[in-house]
Amino acid sequence: MIKKSSLERIIGDDLAELWNALTPDEKRIIAENFHYERYKKNQIIYAESETPENLYCLLEGKVKLFKSGIGDRVQILRLYRPVQYFGYRAYFAREPYVSSAAAFEPSVLGIIPMKIVEEIIRKNNNLALFFIHELSRNLGGADTKIINLTQKHIRGRLAEALLLLADNYGYEGDGATLKIYMSREDLANLSNMTTSNAIRTLTSFVSEKLILVDGRRIRIVNEPQLRKISKFG
Amino acid sequence: MIKKSSLERIIGDDLAELWNALTPDEKRIIAENFHYERYKKNQIIYAESETPENLYCLLEGKVKLFKSGIGDRVQILRLYRPVQYFGYRAYFAREPYVSSAAAFEPSVLGIIPMKIVEEIIRKNNNLALFFIHELSRNLGGADTKIINLTQKHIRGRLAEALLLLADNYGYEGDGATLKIYMSREDLANLSNMTTSNAIRTLTSFVSEKLILVDGRRIRIVNEPQLRKISKFG
DNA sequence: GTAAATTTGTGTTATAAAACATATAAATCC
DNA sequence: GGATTTATATGTTTTATAACACAAATTTAC
Numbered sequence: 001m002i003k004k005s006s007l008e009r010i011i012g013d014d015l016a017e018l019w020n021a022l023t024p025d026e027k028r029i030i031a032e033n034f035h036y037e038r039y040k041k042n043q044i045i046y047a048e049s050e051t052p053e054n055l056y057c058l059l060e061g062k063v064k065l066f067k068s069g070i071g072d073r074v075q076i077l078r079l080y081r082p083v084q085y086f087g088y089r090a091y092f093a094r095e096p097y098v099s100s101a102a103a104f105e106p107s108v109l110g111i112i113p114m115k116i117v118e119e120i121i122r123k124n125n126n127l128a129l130f131f132i133h134e135l136s137r138n139l140g141g142a143d144t145k146i147i148n149l150t151q152k153h154i155r156g157r158l159a160e161a162l163l164l165l166a167d168n169y170g171y172e173g174d175g176a177t178l179k180i181y182m183s184r185e186d187l188a189n190l191s192n193m194t195t196s197n198a199i200r201t202l203t204s205f206v207s208e209k210l211i212l213v214d215g216r217r218i219r220i221v222n223e224p225q226l227r228k229i230s231k232f233g
Numbered sequence: 234m235i236k237k238s239s240l241e242r243i244i245g246d247d248l249a250e251l252w253n254a255l256t257p258d259e260k261r262i263i264a265e266n267f268h269y270e271r272y273k274k275n276q277i278i279y280a281e282s283e284t285p286e287n288l289y290c291l292l293e294g295k296v297k298l299f300k301s302g303i304g305d306r307v308q309i310l311r312l313y314r315p316v317q318y319f320g321y322r323a324y325f326a327r328e329p330y331v332s333s334a335a336a337f338e339p340s341v342l343g344i345i346p347m348k349i350v351e352e353i354i355r356k357n358n359n360l361a362l363f364f365i366h367e368l369s370r371n372l373g374g375a376d377t378k379i380i381n382l383t384q385k386h387i388r389g390r391l392a393e394a395l396l397l398l399a400d401n402y403g404y405e406g407d408g409a410t411l412k413i414y415m416s417r418e419d420l421a422n423l424s425n426m427t428t429s430n431a432i433r434t435l436t437s438f439v440s441e442k443l444i445l446v447d448g449r450r451i452r453i454v455n456e457p458q459l460r461k462i463s464k465f466g
Numbered sequence: 467g468t469a470a471a472t473t474t475g476t477g478t479t480a481t482a483a484a485a486c487a488t489a490t491a492a493a494t495c496c
Numbered sequence: 497g498g499a500t501t502t503a504t505a506t507g508t509t510t511t512a513t514a515a516c517a518c519a520a521a522t523t524t525a526c
Contacts, residue, residue, distance in 0.1 A: 067376060069384040070465070077376050092369035098376055121358065121365075128361035129354065135368035136325035142375035143300060143310050143331055150382050150425045151302040154483070184504065192383045194484060199505060215492085215504095232303070387513070417474065427514060432475055448474095448522085 018057075018085065021126035033116045039103040045087075047100045052091035054111045058082050061107025062169065062180060066189065067099040076190040077145075078138065079104075079168050088114060088131065089138075105181065149192045152230075158201045159230035161191040162211070166220060176219045183216065251290075251318065254359035266349045272336040278320075280333045285324035287344050291315050294340025295402065295413060299422065300332040309423040310378075311371070312337075312401050321347060321364065322371075338414065382425045385463075391434045392463035394424040395444070399453060409452045416449065 022030065036059065039045060045056065048068065056063075063080040077099055080086055090097045091114040121128045148160050162178070169179045188198035202218075205211045210226050212219040220226065255263065269292065272278060278289065281301065289296075296313040310332055313319055323330045324347040354361045381393050395411070402412045421431035435451075438444045443459050445452040453459065 067380055069380040073384050075380055075383060077379065089369045089372050092365050093373050094366070095370075095373060098373050121362065123358065125355050125358055125361055128358055128365065132325050132354070132361065132364050132368065133327070135365065135372055136322045137328075139322050139368055139372045139375060140326050140328060140331050142372060142379065146310065146375065146379055146382060147300055147302040147308055149379060150308060151304075151306050195504085196485085196506085197483065199503095203505080428473085429475085429515085430513065432473095436475075
């Protein structure tokens with residue numbers, strides 16, 4: 001179990017964006033109802049069709065939101081990094097989860113019951129506006145994703161995915177190596193293609209000197225060209 | 234111009250869900266800043282990349298939200314019926330529109346500046362929760378649409394689209410004819426396929442006695458089987 | 467009311483991507 | 497630390513769907 005002082009630091013520092021919207025009294029309520037949990041690599045946080053009950057705040061690690069479709073096919077819908085919130089959409093929609101969440105790597109999550117969050121929203125409009133803003137941006141992203149996944153060819157979709165990873169998780173110290181360690185299968189699930197085609201297309205990108213690959217480490221070498229490929233499908 | 238009494242009826246009756254969330258004072262503010270506009274068939278209401286300024290409330294007619302992609306391909310993202318609200322997502326996200334809206338048929342829209350709406354949201358949590366709920370349901374729908382459009386085959390996607398039209402706009406008096414008059418091209422844009430393939434697949438469905446077609450009038454004859462086709466791709 | 471434009475319908479061809487097959491490499495497990 | 501599972505890699509075949517082509521029907525415009 002984490003120390004109380006450490007907990008307060010996490011709440012104070014890391015929940016920043018949401019935290020700042022709160023009154024002292026509301027902060028106390030959140031602090032009292034807050035706990036955190038560690039998740040192992042690939043551990044499921046919640047699964048499709050379950051009833052949403054908590055707001056999750058990713059404090060450390062990386063999380064994927066994904067949905068199982070036809071056969072064994074899986075689509076990764078969104079990626080989360082510290083400090084981002086998830087798990088609230090289904091609760092607000094008053095429906096079971098339509099997607100699942102899992103840790104990409106060992107992660108630490110802050111957990112707050114949605115009931116508490118909802119009570120505070122009913123009194124605090126800044127918090128309400130925070131969620132309105134988050135949901136609105138997510139919905140715009142989903143609409144754009146629909147076009148990317150349905151209209152672009154394999155090369156465009158994979159280029160898009162690599163740039164998304166760069167935007168989301170950034171680069172290592174060298175300014176080029178993606179700061180995420182991801183299987184080819186996950187990469188395929190992110191870009192709506194089979195694992196074979198993700199591997200094959202990655203190989204093409206290497207031979208075209210757009211990227212460099214060392215196992216799961218991917219270095220972006222020619223980002224402008226990758227953007228061009230992403231843009232024109 | 235519409236008569237004042239008529240305007241009040243429209244506001245009072247048709248804006249119901251949103252209207253009920255308001256205090257008398259807020260109702261007055263909305264009424265003072267409300268106007269309505271008629272749109273012709275296929276007329277654009279707003280276009281991608283424009284700056285969002287208004288909340289639109291569809292009072293009469295049908296509206297499609299669509300996004301242009303690669304080449305001339307268009308994807309219909311969402312459909313609206315009276316009384317539904319749209320146009321607010323991009324404003325809340327603080328970004329230009331990522332999609333366009335157009336009338337499917339002659340339509341009447343209620344228009345309220347988002348600035349006014351936002352001011353009221355800052356004071357009225359019920360209104361905030363209304364938008365949180367709407368956005369959350371839309372986002373869940375978009376996530377599900379991603380799976381439908383990327384993983385199902387043509388037949389599954391078209392069956393899905395026909396059922397969506399039934400759910401959204403319902404049936405004529407006969408309880409079977411879709412209450413929407415839509416071109417094959419729109420049907421194709423809704424189900425992510427070429428117009429040729431929409432026509433062809435529609436023909437297959439007719440010969441399988443799942444539907445009956447008379448020009449743009451579509452009768453759903455075997456809904457359970459259509460659901461099966463939609464479900465299994 | 468007739469000409470022009472658009473939409474619908476259908477056949478044929480081309481192609482992108484999945485499916486399948488199999489080998490090698492790497493990671494995980496007793 | 498050797499065995500077993502899992503992930504990566506690549507070649508081949510199959511298939512779903514787009515692209516193309518054109519005729520007929522319908523709608524729109526003047």
